[in-house]
Amino acid sequence: MTTAKRTTFADVSRIDEISPGAFTAEADPEWTIGGKPNGGYLLGMLGRAATQSATHQHVLAASAHYLSSPKPGPIHLVTEVLRTGRSASQVRARMSQDENPCVEATFTLGTLAQDSTPQWTDGTPEPGPFAQDDCEPVNGARGVAILDQVDLRIHPDDSGFSRGTPNGSGVLRGWLGLPDGEHFDPISLLYAVDSFPPATMNIAITGWVPTLELTAYVRALPAPGPVRILHKAQLIDDNRVDESCFVWDSRDRLVAQATQLAGIRLNPPE
Amino acid sequence: MTTAKRTTFADVSRIDEISPGAFTAEADPEWTIGGKPNGGYLLGMLGRAATQSATHQHVLAASAHYLSSPKPGPIHLVTEVLRTGRSASQVRARMSQDENPCVEATFTLGTLAQDSTPQWTDGTPEPGPFAQDDCEPVNGARGVAILDQVDLRIHPDDSGFSRGTPNGSGVLRGWLGLPDGEHFDPISLLYAVDSFPPATMNIAITGWVPTLELTAYVRALPAPGPVRILHKAQLIDDNRVDESCFVWDSRDRLVAQATQLAGIRLNPPE
Structure with a gap:
């Protein structure tokens, strides 16, 4: 059904720390829409940078503001830890390309339980089962x-x-x-x-x-x-x-x- | 029903610009819960600072991260314009007290039409009329x-x-x-x-x-x-x-x- 070479999310969202809180990455040309990298894909890279900068290992919340779309190619990420708490940390992360800011996102990080069960729910939209x-x-x-x-x-x-x-x-x-x-x-x-x-x-x-x-x-x-x-x-x-x-x-x-x-x-x- | 002196929201959320992008304000002791200022009230002050820092006059979106609660009293706000676009701007604003960061929020600003009508809606929760x-x-x-x-x-x-x-x-x-x-x-x-x-x-x-x-x-x-x-x-x-x-x-x-x-x-x- 497809002829393009497939690359895993782990591969295309890989980041490399070059100094504390500073990372390089590559926006993949195939993870794009009309030539522009998907916004959630970029948010994933920022989340990776935030997680590597914090003492908590899981993203609990992320709020993203899209400033300008990067092109596929090298990008730069920097993080700033806003607060380190006992059960949660907050980290702000910014992506730029050629010194143009592209995306800024703030993350709440914490620890997701390995095996939790919902304690209460009401009103979650339920689209019904479909295979x-x-x-x-x-x-x-x-x-x-x-x-x-x-x-x-x-x-x-x-x-x-x-x-x-x-x-x-x-x-x-x-x-x-x-x-x-x-x-x-x-x-x-x-x-x-x-x-x-x-x-x-x-x-x-x-x-x-x-x-x-x-x-x-x-x-x-x-x-x-x-x-x-x-x-x-x-x-x-x-x-x-x-x-x-x-x-x-x-x-x-x-x-x-x-x-x-x-x-x-x-x-x-x- | 109440004996406390009532102060308008405009009064308690007033900010004063002391230099470009830097503001002072007072967290009011009455707009509190258990002695701590209400989070939405603080977000309003940050929104005021963001609006005064941007070319667009209305807050369209705000995402807030609460770092530590300020006490009632003097607070400091600083803003950074992330992007100024034709129809929207993005501004990050931070509140601190005694140099401790309290709240950081990022705003999307734009212009709300004076007289728009909803163009489409479906699934907005509707609690039914009640007086x-x-x-x-x-x-x-x-x-x-x-x-x-x-x-x-x-x-x-x-x-x-x-x-x-x-x-x-x-x-x-x-x-x-x-x-x-x-x-x-x-x-x-x-x-x-x-x-x-x-x-x-x-x-x-x-x-x-x-x-x-x-x-x-x-x-x-x-x-x-x-x-x-x-x-x-x-x-x-x-x-x-x-x-x-x-x-x-x-x-x-x-x-x-x-x-x-x-x-x-x-x-x-x-």
Whole structure:
């Protein structure tokens, strides 16, 4: 189905510490959309840098502000530890390229229990069960190179947008697998929450939907295997939309969630 | 009902620029919970500093990381403009006291239309209509001084927690008014999204629920009058809870929303 060489997330998000709190990395040309690296992929690299700078090993929360898109190629990351607490630390991380700031994100780090069980839940959106095999693979046509790297599949009821017929729901359900069956971890979950096309594609076909702010929470360590995703738009007002994303692992456990505010231009009503 | 002198939000959140990007302010002793300034109130001050540092006049998004609580008294704020774009700017702001960092927040600023109408919505939680007069005023007993400043009222079906009987819903509905009928604006909406007690109070009576990360989106300019609020918990796992907050103005328009991740210790099941 794909001819592009596949590279694991661990490989393309690798960072090298060159001095305390300073790192170099390479934005991979294949993990891109229209030639620009995916925002969640970049957030994963920042999360790696934050984690290496802190005494706590897991990302619990990340809030990202996208300033300018880097090109594929060398990038630079610097971190600043804001606070080191007993159960949580806060670290700010910035990515730049040729001295232009690209992304700034602040992380809350802590320790995710190896084997926790949800203590209470109510109102988590539940898209209902649907099998990975029943979803439609989406490949890297139209310049979305990253879709030849990962295994992204969309629920058949939600995939009409790709044929020019949005179903009006503002919802995208599906599955995501990493290359070569690679397992998810808290870092690659930062990519997962931003891996799907804009949920607004199922409202109207629009141009670019640029992210203004993205906040992700990692809720539990993911089990091996692909993850099930619900990505949904909530309100479009004043040319901005908020979208929520929920990620369940193969045990059907909510492992990550995110919210983002993005710009959008709907065509004016006729 | 209250004897404490009431001070407007505009007064208690006033900041004075002492040099470009540097401000002084006073954390008010009455806008506190257990002697500590409310986190949304502090975020409002940071939003004011960010707005004064940018070319765009309205906060669209704010993500806050709470590092240590300041005491009532003099505080210092510094801002750094991360990017100035055509339709949006990003500004990072930090609050400190006696050189201890207290709160760091990053803001997306832009321009909210004077008269926009929602273009699409689906799935915004809708708590149904309920009148301000039918809700129960909550006053500043038990050290929550701020509740003698603002007019916070809880839906009668949700207020049992204050008498030791949580209803199990994880939901708090109610209304919020500022002192002396002061109108809301994008800055005071940053307080509104963090004004309610933890929604987990309607699950179990617990100790302090410290915010790890809070992200707020301002969606529209609010109409004059009090705001209606829905504050709800979604999932408690591994001693952390995510809570969402939705704020509607007197026209019944969603004007702000927020999500936060907080620490929580439920008693182990008996």
